[in-house]
Structures are given as structure tokens and as C-alpha cells.
Amino acid sequence: MRTLCASTLIGEFFVIGFAGLVAMKDDSLATGTVWAVCGVAMLLCVLLCGMLTRPGGVQLGWALQIALVASGFVVPIMFFLGLLFAGLWWASIHYGRRIDEAKARWASAQAAEAP
Numbered sequence: 001m002r003t004l005c006a007s008t009l010i011g012e013f014f015v016i017g018f019a020g021l022v023a024m025k026d027d028s029l030a031t032g033t034v035w036a037v038c039g040v041a042m043l044l045c046v047l048l049c050g051m052l053t054r055p056g057g058v059q060l061g062w063a064l065q066i067a068l069v070a071s072g073f074v075v076p077i078m079f080f081l082g083l084l085f086a087g088l089w090w091a092s093i094h095y096g097r098r099i100d101e102a103k104a105r106w107a108s109a110q111a112a113e114a115p
Contacts, residue, residue: 001052001093002052002053004096005049005052005093008089009046009064010049013042013046016041019038019078019081022075023038045064048060058093066086069083069086070082
């Protein structure tokens, strides 16, 4: 699960950075504010890659997904991209857990066969 979720978070890192570039075009937003918010979100993406196996890591990831969708109020295309990444996040968790379970079954079967 960790590999799939981390890959999704790194993809979000880049999307948030590009969204920041788009948000800078809005004259009503201060450049410092845009980059402070984007920088915190990008840093959170990187930190979450290491926190996925800890308690609350996946829930923080869901909070990031909600914030990414909500950023569509500033950059409208982020509604679509946020929902896309939320779907990827769900798939990473769902299929990642299935892969982890299959690996555990395989490892226990290998251990049972060993003399």
C-alpha cells in the first residue's frame, strides 16, 4: 500500500506546484499567500509519504484530498484534478491493501514449505 499511496502523493506534489503557478495569474491573490499555501500542501505531500504506515497517516491523506478538491474554488480545474487524485488515493489504499495481503499469504506459504 505504501508504494502506491506514496506515488499518488508525489503526483499531487507536482500538480499542487503547477496549480500554484496558475493561481498566481489571479490578481486578487497575493503571490506570497499562494506560495505559502502551496508550499505547505507540497511539504505535506512529501511528509505523508513517510507517515503512511503510522497511525493517522491515511486519514491525513484523505484530509489532503479534500483540501485538493476544495482548491477548485481558487483554480477551477482543481475540482476535476482533485476528484481524480481522490479516486487514485482510494484505489491506492484499496488495491495496496489487497497486494499486501497477497504478499503476506505468499510469504506464509513459503515459510510453511521450508524445512
